[in-house]
Structure formats: structure tokens, C-alpha cells
Amino acid sequence: MSKDSSASKEEEYAGWDDKMFHEKAKEALDNKNYQKAVTLYEALESRYPFGDYAAQAQLNVAFAYYKNDDPEAALAAADRFIKIHPRNPSVDYAYYLKGLINYNRGIGFIDRFLPTDSSQRDPGPAKDSYDNFQELIRRYPNSQYVADAKQRMIALRNNMAMYEVHVADFYMRRKAYVAAVNRANYIIKEYQRTPAVPFALQIMQDGYRQLGMDELAADAERIYTLNYPAGAPQANYKDEGAIQKVWDAMGLDK
Template identity: 55%
Template structure:
């Protein structure tokens, strides 16, 4: 082979190997970007729906400029990205991290609210998009988590712009949690487990007052006491039910809150640094 061709072949091989990172680290097109540019590009990827790329850029921003204001923003944005990407565990973990690191941040209420919405959506359920279902029939774990998230928001930030919506969702969730207990009590009745049914019904009456489930709980309690051959207790429960019906004290079911279209938190309250 002529010398010229040998040299050309070696040059082409060197170029190919360099492109594969053999002679050094692979070229990162973001190398040398400022924090502002990384943040802007990550936000653009988020807005375009390229969530994986957005997370990648936000993480690079946090790694390169961990103490800048953009990094703080990025951490909250990452929670939102995971929320939009329907990755609830990751969204909640990112929101929790922000709350832990920046408990005094002016927008930390947003992190609490985002957690609540993520868990609320999980309690509503994926199948609701296609098949309407009774939320009280589902595992109450996510509903309880959402209730606690919204409760923390309302307690810590009663004047937050998200507080009123959180309160409405808490009412709806509380009714669902109560109805879930009634569903369990009714299941026990069908299984002839009358004492267990009575205990569940009493739990609803004691712990979920002013919910629509109380009426059904009293009805279960009457049937359970009759089945247990406790006529006096059945009569007491029936009297309580009738008195509350006559007085109009029984609460109607809470309407389902409208679906929230949670937006990314915008950070207008300070001028951004130019790291």
C-alpha cells in the first residue's frame, strides 16, 4: 500500500476512534454553558415535552453550579418534569428534596401542593381516563397520602394561593376514605363477619363525622347489631339515624374537584444570577 494511503487510513482511524471517546472523554456540547443557558435550555426541553432531556440538563446544572439560584430552581422544576412525565415516585422524591433543602423558600408551598396533586391523581387512578370508577373502591393509600400532603400545605401556608383548592380536595378525599371504610364493613356483612362490620361502621361514625358515609355506616350498624342479636344496640343506632335524617344533619356527597392543570412554577421574584 502506498505510504500516502497508509497515512490517510491512520488519520481516518484516529478520527473515528476520537469520535468514540477512545482518546478522551466524549465531547459534551453543553460544556462551558453558563447556569442561565443550561436552565433556559432545560426549560425549553420541558416545554417541548422532551422530559428525559430536560431532566438531564437540570441535573447537569445542579452538578456544575450547585450553589447558584438556578440550581435551586432546577430542583423544583425536576419535580414538575416528573409530574408531567407521569413518574409519581420521582416527582414526590424531588419535591421532598426541595422541601428539605429550602423550607423557607417563598415557593415551597408549590412543592407541597405538587406532592398532593401527584398522590391525588394516583388515588383517582389511571383507569378513570377510560372507565369511570368509584374512587372509594380503591386502595386508600394514595388518597391518605394526598390528604396528608394537602393538610400540611393548609396548616403551614393557610394563605397560599393553593390552599383553597387543597381544602376542597381534602373534603372530597375525606369522604372517599370514609366510604372506603363503609365498603369494607359491607364486605364483612356479606361474609357474615358481623362484629367486624359493626366495628368498621362505628369507626366511620366516630372518625368521619360530617361525611356522606355516616348514613350508610349507621345502616350497616343496625343490620350488624340485629345479626348479632343485640336488639337494643340496633334500636339505638336506628334512633340516631332517624333523628339525624329528620334534623337534616346528614351530609351530602362532595362533588369531585375539577382536574387541575398544574403549571411549572415561574421564578419572577428575584433577578437571576449569571453563573
């Protein structure tokens, strides 16, 4: 920020008490002017670090950063609030907010090559979000945010499981059959009762057949038929996944 800009801000804020900063920042937040809200909450905290609105400003600035598409700053602000105010009545919201931030992260380089299927994105932020919500539930089982967190965790787990299907399918298409069936077995073990399971069983059938392990292929087929007598779910696992798209885009086969 330039000296002239800093001076103009000082003039604008002249005579403002902490309540005025709080009201103006809240107004900016309500009007979805998130950058202005960030500026005002930071100004409030720097000028009145021990004032009545300081703690609320530290929490609200995390939300403002989140809405302003600055997830790293939002996570840092939420973590800072948790560290400074571990017994604040709103600390459960800080944990919930961390989950939300990571829930919506992961849009970057790789997504330029992806369809809208969120299960094909990098699962790192999804895992972080799942862990954030899990920590919220463990620490504050009676929090008003628990119900929503649980629903999001179900969606996250399903997406993480389907990501593993895309990875296994990638291995199948590259004829890495051992890696494919190992990944499918991992899905069966770690992601039971998710929509990914029938796809994993299909991959196991195909992979074991390609490896000449007909007995294991028959076992996978038997389990599939027993649990899914109506046949395959809506889609087949064989579609062009994220990993292949990135591989092709980077020219790794050339």
C-alpha cells in the same frame, strides 16, 4: 446511559451556561416533554449547583418527575428541595406538590380489579396526600395553594370514609358482623359530616340485627331516620367492592 450517549450529551451541552439549560428545560416542560425536562434540569443542577437557576431546577425537576409518572422520584425531589431550601419563597409549592403527587398515586396492582370509583382504592396514598395538604395549611396558611388544598382535602376525606364503608360491607357479606359494626362505628366517630355516615348507619342496623342486638339496631335506625328523613342517598352501600374483587381475583375462596 452508555458512553456514546454520554458523549453525545456532552457535545450537545457544550457551551451552555446555566441560563441556557434553564430555558431549554422550561421549553421541554412547556412542550410536555417531561423526560427531556428531567434530563435537562438534572444536568443544570450537576453543572451549576450554586448557579442562579439551581434552586428553581431542583423544584421544577420534582414537577417534571410527577408529570412523567414517576411519583417516587418526584416525592424525593420535593423533599430534597424542602430540606435544602426551607426558607425559599416557593417552598410552599413543594409541600403542595407532595400533596398533588400522593393525590394521584395508588394506581397499581389492586386497581386492575377495581371500577372507576376512587373510594375503593388503597387509602394509603389518600391519607398521605391529606397529611401533605394539612402540613401546607399549618405551615403556610396564607399560601396561594391553600384554597385548592382545602377542597382536595374534603374530597380525600370523603373518599377515605367511603373506603371504610366498602370494608364494612365486605365484612357484612362474609358474615363477619362484629367486624362490620365496629367498622361502621369507626366511620361514625372519625368521618362525621361525610357522605359515608348514612351508609355506616345502614350497616349498623343490618349488622346488629344479624347479631341479635335489636336494641342497638333500633338505635341506629332511629338516628338514621332522624338525620335522613327522605330516605337513603342515591346509592345503597351494598355493591361489589374492591376488597371482594381482589379476593375473588386471587382465588382466595377456592
